[in-house]
Amino acid sequence: MEKQTRNERTEMILNILLGVGLLTTAIVAPNAVQLFKYFTPKNNRDRWKIKQSFVRLEKNGFVKKKTTKGEEYYSLTLLGSKRAKRYQLDSMKIASQKKWDGLWRLVMFDVPEEKKMARRGINLVLKKLGCVQYQKSVFITPYPCIKEIDFVGECFDARKHIRVITAQNVEGVEQIKKVFKLC
The missing domain is CATH 1.10.10.10 (Winged helix-like DNA-binding domain superfamily/Winged helix DNA-binding domain)
Structure with missing residues (x-):
């Protein structure tokens, strides 16, 4: 053994x-x-x-x-x-794409105060997954991540408080493109 x-x-x-x-x-x-x-x-x-x-x-x-x-x-x-x-959750990753599809995934969450431990956990896990904090409760990634976000929401019993938006144009992402090496 x-x-x-x-x-x-x-x-x-x-x-x-x-x-x-x-x-x-x-x-x-x-x-x-x-x-x-x-x-x-x-x-x-x-x-x-x-x-x-x-x-x-x-x-x-x-x-x-x-x-x-x-x-x-x-x-x-x-x-x-x-x-x-x-x-x-510790071993989960968001898979990168060989060729970026040009779409941004914005992960937003508004978890109530009585679930603040879940809110903190979601925040930490999103950072660990490689998402970049765009605003206080908004993270951004260029890669598809809906399955991972569903799993994170399920683990923290907070999926109904998390939204994922796919957008083509997002303001102020030049620095974020460098983080993901998309330039």
């Missing part, structure tokens, strides 16, 4: 469960955990570490365990699903 930290194991387990929906892990069977690409336990210690990761996830309310006929089934809880999506 590749050397991994506790957080890396947790992130991988949550992402796999998010992708699979319901995962049969049969921890009692030695080779059942090989489903995990990087989780091929070579010895009992590795197997124990993986089991402990599941125990910790269950204790924290991220997964729910059901045992049937000696096999353990784990499924994500709502809280676990949200955590897994946050992990996916």
